[in-house]
Every structure is written in C-alpha cells, then in structure tokens.
Amino acid sequence: MAKGEIEINENCCLGCGFCEEFCSRGCIEMTDKLSLLGLPLPAVTAPEKCNACGICGWMCPHLAIEVYKYSEDTLTTAV
Secondary structure: OOEEEEEEOOOOOOOOOHHHHHOOOOOEEEEEEEOOOOOEEEEEOOHHHOOOOOHHHHHOOOOOEEEEEEEOOEEEEOO
C-alpha cells in the first residue's frame, strides 16, 4: 500500500480550503494559523492516513501543495 507525504508551501497558499474539502481521507484541515497576508493556513493533521492520491495538489489553484508517494522504499512525486 502506498503512503504519502504532503508539503504545503505557506508562502503560496491563499487559504481557499480546497485541499481540506477534497481530501477524502481527512488528512488536511484548515487551522487558526495565519499567513503573512492574514489568510488561514491548512495543516496536515493526519499524515498516517495519506495514500498519496494527489487530489489536494490537483485542486490547489495556487500550486501550494506537493504530494510525495512512498512505496517499497522508493520515493516518487505524485501528479
């Protein structure tokens, strides 16, 4: 089974919440933390649930999310 790692670039994020809305596994949640622009930031709150489907990255209109997929000791970037 594939496991994933999600990286959120807080400098690019504009707090739209699409990543939280479209994550079917509930790995990402919006937080009270604010960006330098005063916008809410998401956080990966359940990394153990991530299967690297990449939907959060696909849905991010600001290209603020990178998803990495781990499987059998290899690391590849999910689209």
